[in-house]
Amino acid sequence: MLAEDVVYRLRSIYPEGYFHINKDPFYLLISTVLSQRTRDDVTIPTTQKLFNVFGTAQEMAAAGTDEIEGLIKNVGFYRVKARRIIDISNIILNDHGGVVPDSIEELVKLPGVGRKTANCVLGYGFEKDVIAVDTHVHRISNRMGLVNTSEPDETEKALEKVILKKDWKDINGLMVLFGQNICRPVGPRCEECIMDDICAKIL
Ligand code: SF4
Missing domain, CATH: 1.10.340.30 (Hypothetical protein; domain 2)
Structure with a gap:
């Protein structure tokens, strides 16, 4: 399934996730x-x-x-x-x-x-099972074709249907890192992206 593959690949490049964040x-x-x-x-x-x-x-x-x-x-x-x-x-x-x-x-x-x-x-x-949809999660999910939405709240509901619940709380951190480094708002680095073969590239 596409969403599981996306999460698997994101975890492979960011195995520590958003580890440096202050969790207070x-x-x-x-x-x-x-x-x-x-x-x-x-x-x-x-x-x-x-x-x-x-x-x-x-x-x-x-x-x-x-x-x-x-x-x-x-x-x-x-x-x-x-x-x-x-x-x-x-x-x-x-x-x-x-x-x-x-x-x-x-x-x-x-x-x-x-x-x-x-x-x-x-x-x-x-540590609750929720999907925090910020600008990175909204942009990347739509570019990849995981969802087809215009508003972050819609994206949250759409992602809940395609991503396994055990991965919900990690999606934000993984996509923030990915969005800062690879799938940037302007100038996404598709040529060196590990999602190249599965991404819809809706830019
Ligand atoms: S292939 Fe391009 S648009 Fe797709 S996830 Fe990678 S950087 Fe983003």
């Missing part, structure tokens, strides 16, 4: 909020810079908006995101006892948190 749910939540409409190479150092100063929900809730803005100004929409980070921190403290909720229903109630962000937290932070 609060860190994941904030980093995924910061990643919205921002490149990975900007998001990662910016998240670390923020957490070097404010390491917990309690500290972020007590921070001034201008302090957060100053630390995250490299990411897109940083003023909006600074406000959201403070609001999210307050909600987690006041409504969830300082603990990030582990259900999609509660996560998507947080400001600025959609299914992608929620599923990243659930998959990486809580």
Whole structure:
């Protein structure tokens, strides 16, 4: 089956998966909020810079908006995101006892948190069987012909039908690495890609 073959090949080139990611749910939540409409190479150092100063929900809730803005100004929409980070921190403290909720229903109630962000937290932070569809997963799945969708939420549902459940939570990390290095948004490296013989190449 095509999807199983894709996962097998991705695991063969990235056997460690997305091993370097910080799997603390609060860190994941904030980093995924910061990643919205921002490149990975900007998001990662910016998240670390923020957490070097404010390491917990309690500290972020007590921070001034201008302090957060100053630390995250490299990411897109940083003023909006600074406000959201403070609001999210307050909600987690006041409504969830300082603990990030582990259900999609509660996560998507947080400001600025959609299914992608929620599923990243659930998959990486809580090891739940979910498919987090970010820009890489959406683009690559459609290019390969695994799905034929126009919106990430549709892609999530379509992928659930073709990928074995045991692989759901790993798909995001594998396709992020693949999308950063091979199946890039602009200039995919098809000539050196191990999917060349099975990919639909819908570019
Ligand atoms: S063959 Fe090209 S389009 Fe297909 S997965 Fe590889 S890089 Fe992407």
